[in-house]
Each structure stands twice: as structure tokens, then as C-alpha cells.
Amino acid sequence: MxxxxxxxxxxxxxxxxxxxxxxxxxxxxxxxxxxxxxxxxxxxxxxxxxxxxxxxxxxxxxxxxxxxxxxxxxxxxxxxxxxxxxxxxxxxxxxxxxxxxxxxxxxxxxxxxxxxxxxxxxxxxxxxxxxxxxxxxxxxxxxxxxxxxxxxxxxxxxxxxxxxxxxxxxxxxxxxxTLSKVSSEEKLLQKLKEIYLQGFIESCRLNSEGELIAYKAQNGAGYTLEAQFGITPNGSSDPDFMDWELKSHSSGAVTLMTPEPNIGTYLDDLETFLRAYGTRIEPERMDFASRHNVNELNKKTSLTMRFEGYDPQSGEILEPDGGLMLRDAKGVLVAGWKFEKLIFHWKKKHTNTCFVSYTAIRETPPKYQYGPKVVLGKGTNLQLFLKALYLSTIYYDPGVNRKLVAGKWKSKKRNQFRISWRNIESLYADLKTVSLDAL
Structure with a gap:
């Protein structure tokens, strides 16, 4: 040997x-x-x-x-x-x-x-x-x-x-x-072809013990796809399958990542944050859910997103402690994602991304069929990512709330960064469309 x-x-x-x-x-x-x-x-x-x-x-x-x-x-x-x-x-x-x-x-x-x-x-x-x-x-x-x-x-x-x-x-x-003659891309497409041939799959997810359970809400496309790969929805920032991140996609916006802020008054107390900047939909619910673009005042929340310590002309990070900062009218830092946080999530989440189209039957619970169209994205880089954040091509679109359930307040923190599907090509050097029917 x-x-x-x-x-x-x-x-x-x-x-x-x-x-x-x-x-x-x-x-x-x-x-x-x-x-x-x-x-x-x-x-x-x-x-x-x-x-x-x-x-x-x-x-x-x-x-x-x-x-x-x-x-x-x-x-x-x-x-x-x-x-x-x-x-x-x-x-x-x-x-x-x-x-x-x-x-x-x-x-x-x-x-x-x-x-x-x-x-x-x-x-x-x-x-x-x-x-x-x-x-x-x-x-x-x-x-x-x-x-x-x-x-x-x-x-x-x-x-x-x-x-x-x-x-x-x-x-x-x-x-x-190459340790194997079959690449991770080929293995991924083989698995997706098997899922596609199953037809419509009833909405489900894996619980923390890895057991398959029903999921009745209408936002279960991602959970159902992950369940077919044996992925537990635990908020991990690691890739889903080998070196691939999986994203279910029908139309409209795609959620790229959901990092929590690592600086700002948001971290002190969620109830205080929601009362100051959120919307009281009803006595039993408070929401913070509205798109924020860089350098634009959000009239709903009265907050403005700034990309601080970044030179858009050169694409250079000038201040390492800067980043995406959400501030109120007095300049108070409400929530922020420092560059170290943004770089870490970019590093972990977007090595290769597979966008899987799906069709839904809106029953209770809904059903989903994945494919046949799959888009494979490769070759994104940090400069493209930072530029997309500055231009709000990737934008902050939170889904944070508190609900009164059975007499107790329950909080949901989902700080989403999303991109419109029509702009997805701005993130990747190489986008390839594959039809599972042709495999």
C-alpha cells in the first residue's frame, strides 16, 4: 500500500x-x-x-x-x-x-x-x-x-x-x-429523486428524539423536507446534508438565515422590546414583524437599520465591531449583528445551497411534493454577501412575537434574513438548474 x-x-x-x-x-x-x-x-x-x-x-x-x-x-x-x-x-x-x-x-x-x-x-x-x-x-x-x-x-x-x-x-x-467516486452533489440529487417519486407527503417534522410527528401549520414545507433527510429542526447553523444546505422554495422570498442579535437592548428583555417597538395585534399577542432596509426608517417600528463600519465603495470592513445595527430615533442600539456574527453565519450556512421547488395542497395538515425542479447554488463569497446586506438585497424580515397561551406568555424569536427569489443569482457565481425527471 x-x-x-x-x-x-x-x-x-x-x-x-x-x-x-x-x-x-x-x-x-x-x-x-x-x-x-x-x-x-x-x-x-x-x-x-x-x-x-x-x-x-x-x-x-x-x-x-x-x-x-x-x-x-x-x-x-x-x-x-x-x-x-x-x-x-x-x-x-x-x-x-x-x-x-x-x-x-x-x-x-x-x-x-x-x-x-x-x-x-x-x-x-x-x-x-x-x-x-x-x-x-x-x-x-x-x-x-x-x-x-x-x-x-x-x-x-x-x-x-x-x-x-x-x-x-x-x-x-x-x-x-475524492474518498468516494460518488460526489456529495450526486448523492443529494439521488436522495431528492427518491423523495420526488414519493409524490405528495403529509406535513411533518422530527421532534427532539428524532420521532416523526404531524405538523398541521401551513408553513411546514421546510420541516417536511428536512424530515425526509432525518434532520431535526434544532436551529443548528451546520449544513443539512454533507456540505449542502437545503432550502424548500415555491415562490417569493427565501429565508437564508435566522441569527439572533448579539448586541442591543433586545437582549435585555423581550417583553420590553416588543412593547416599545412591536405591534399589539390583540390583548393576547404582540408582534415585531416588518421588513427593514438599510438607511430607511421603518414607519411601523420607528427603527432604522444601519450597516456600520462598512465601506460600500471598496467593500471593506473598516470597523471590526461594526455590522448591521438597528437603532431608534435617539440612536439607541436596539438590536445588532456584529460582523463576527454575520461572518460566522455566512461561513456555516452557505457552502453550497440546494433550492428545492415544491407544490402544496393546502389541507389540514397540508401535503407537499418536492421537485422536479432543483437549483444548485455554488461559489458565493463574503464580499457578495456583505454587499447584498448593504443594498438590502438580503433584508431583515423578523417574525418575533409573544402570545398568551393558557394564561402564560410564550415567546417566539425568529430573526429572519431573506432574499427575493429573483435576486438569488446575485449571491452565487454558479447557479445550475436540474430536473429530477431527467435523472
Whole structure:
């Protein structure tokens, strides 16, 4: 067995689902960090912790996210690199990996310190055309890493793989080695074809125990589709199926994400918030539900959405603590989504998105048939996302309320960010329409 295949097999035993290869240049070292591309796509390929603001320097605003990063040698021994993090520089834009040797055990000698040292001038010249290869095995939580030398059996095997047909370019700098001959897109479409052929499905959802239960309300299309994939509606921001986010779609607007604000008086007390800015529909109900566009006063709520710390001309983040901020007439910050929150949700939710058309029979409970039209969206980037928020192409359309039920007030928090279907192409570099009938 080849050294590379042996390494991949050891990674698979550890739960690895995807394998990436990153050719390393001279400047990819422990001092200058490892370059991960200019389009931020890599932060969606690699699992990480929450994105947080690291302030502003001469390089502009900086954001960071920790990574559960572990080195693995060819014998299968591992060592944690506890200080590994991804660093985002939106001004350039640029993404780098740092701290991948810090805290590693020198006694174990598993981390490839000798391969990650900054080169001398002589070494830099001698290795100008030579590459090391960083192999990354990832699952939903962890990155397992191994680095080849500038030559040797493993180096030669990986070089041949990259030059062959068993890899595809991902996030502009990675080559993904195919663990399966069937891609995630093909598996997704196969599953959707099975669901389409079932015909109309009675509205349902999975409860917290994973049990299928009826859902009688008329907004069950998404829940019913997720139930067919075994997805519990738990508010997780992770993709729904492998690296795909599922969105049921009939017409009109599509809900892209539902992040809660992470700043503002909204967080203090929902009842006070609703009494100040909501609408009293009846004695037993208070609602906060109205579209808010950037730089426009919402007459219903008397609030204005601002996109603060963002330069629309350059697309640059000027203030890392800025973001979408909802303010009242006195400038009081009522609710806000800081850039770190917006970037984190963009990172988690929109790697690839599959929009599944459906037809509904409006009974009680309703019934849904999914397909045959499916639209696959790929290639969105952070700049497009931020621009769409500034232009209100993606707009805030909350569905927050409190209801008096059996003598007790029950709250519902659904802070929706939506986009009109006719504008969906503004988010993706590649949109492909597929007919399940043709598969």
C-alpha cells in the first residue's frame, strides 16, 4: 500500500470525511503563517470555532477563529496543536493559518517543526520550484494534518495525484482527494429523486428524539423536507446534508438565515422590546414583524437599520465591531449583528445551497411534493454577501412575537434574513438548474 493511501486510511479511522491537499510555498511557514487563499472560501471548508473580532491594525480589521487541529504521522500517532487559528484579513482580502506548532509536544516529535521553519536565503533559492504538501483530513469538528517533505515517496505520490484526475480544486488553494467516486452533489440529487417519486407527503417534522410527528401549520414545507433527510429542526447553523444546505422554495422570498442579535437592548428583555417597538395585534399577542432596509426608517417600528463600519465603495470592513445595527430615533442600539456574527453565519450556512421547488395542497395538515425542479447554488463569497446586506438585497424580515397561551406568555424569536427569489443569482457565481425527471 502507498504511503499516501495508508495515511488516508488512518485518517478515515479517526472519522475524517474529506481530504484536502495544499501545496506549500516557501512563505508557508511558522513565521509567515500558511496562506489559505483570498476569497475566504477556506473558512467554510475547515471546521472552526466562533469567529471573533481581533481588533484593527495597519492590515485593517482582523477576525480570528480557533481550530481543533491535530498532527498525525505515518504511524498514526497524533498530537494536538492547541493554539491553531484561522486569521481573516478582509482588507486584502486574505486568510491564513497560524499557531499550528505552538503548544505541540517536542517529546512526541509528531508536529513537523523541521518542515515549517522559515527558510534561509540559500534554502529559499534552492527550493523555489519545490513543494511540500500539507494533507488535511477533516470532519465536522477536527482537522488532522500531515506534511510531506520536499521530496521522497510521499511527496512524489501526492504530486502525481494532483496532476491526475482524482482531485478537484476547492476554495481556490486546496485540492480535494475524492474518498468516494460518488460526489456529495450526486448523492443529494439521488436522495431528492427518491423523495420526488414519493409524490405528495403529509406535513411533518422530527421532534427532539428524532420521532416523526404531524405538523398541521401551513408553513411546514421546510420541516417536511428536512424530515425526509432525518434532520431535526434544532436551529443548528451546520449544513443539512454533507456540505449542502437545503432550502424548500415555491415562490417569493427565501429565508437564508435566522441569527439572533448579539448586541442591543433586545437582549435585555423581550417583553420590553416588543412593547416599545412591536405591534399589539390583540390583548393576547404582540408582534415585531416588518421588513427593514438599510438607511430607511421603518414607519411601523420607528427603527432604522444601519450597516456600520462598512465601506460600500471598496467593500471593506473598516470597523471590526461594526455590522448591521438597528437603532431608534435617539440612536439607541436596539438590536445588532456584529460582523463576527454575520461572518460566522455566512461561513456555516452557505457552502453550497440546494433550492428545492415544491407544490402544496393546502389541507389540514397540508401535503407537499418536492421537485422536479432543483437549483444548485455554488461559489458565493463574503464580499457578495456583505454587499447584498448593504443594498438590502438580503433584508431583515423578523417574525418575533409573544402570545398568551393558557394564561402564560410564550415567546417566539425568529430573526429572519431573506432574499427575493429573483435576486438569488446575485449571491452565487454558479447557479445550475436540474430536473429530477431527467435523472
Amino acid at each position: 502507498s504511503e499516501f493511501q495508508s495515511l488516508v486510511d488512518k485518517m478515515k479511522v479517526l472519522g475524517v470525511k474529506r481530504v484536502f491537499i495544499k501545496p506549500l510555498a516557501n512563505n508557508d511557514n511558522s513565521k509567515q503563517q500558511i496562506y489559505l487563499g483570498s476569497d475566504f472560501e477556506v473558512i467554510r471548508a475547515l471546521p472552526s470555532g466562533d469567529v471573533y473580532s481581533a481588533g484593527i491594525t495597519k492590515k485593517g480589521a482582523i477576525f480570528k477563529a480557533s481550530v481543533d487541529f491535530r498532527w498525525i504521522n505515518l504511524e498514526g500517532q497524533t498530537d494536538l496543536a492547541p493554539n491553531t487559528q484561522i486569521i481573516l484579513y478582509p482588507k486584502y482580502p486574505e486568510t491564513r493559518l497560524s499557531g499550528f506548532l505552538s503548544g505541540c509536544s517536542k517529546e512526541k516529535a509528531i508536529a513537523p517543526r523541521h518542515l515549517m521553519q522559515p527558510p534561509t536565503a540559500e534554502e529559499r533559492a534552492a527550493r523555489q520550484d519545490a513543494k511540500r504538501y500539507l494533507v488535511l483530513g477533516v470532519n465536522d469538528e477536527t482537522v488532522w494534518a500531515h506534511c510531506s517533505g520536499w521530496d521522497g515517496a510521499l511527496h512524489d505520490e501526492i504530486k502525481a495525484i494532483i496532476e491526475g484526475d482524482d482531485v478537484r480544486l476547492v476554495a481556490s488553494v486546496f485540492y480535494e482527494y
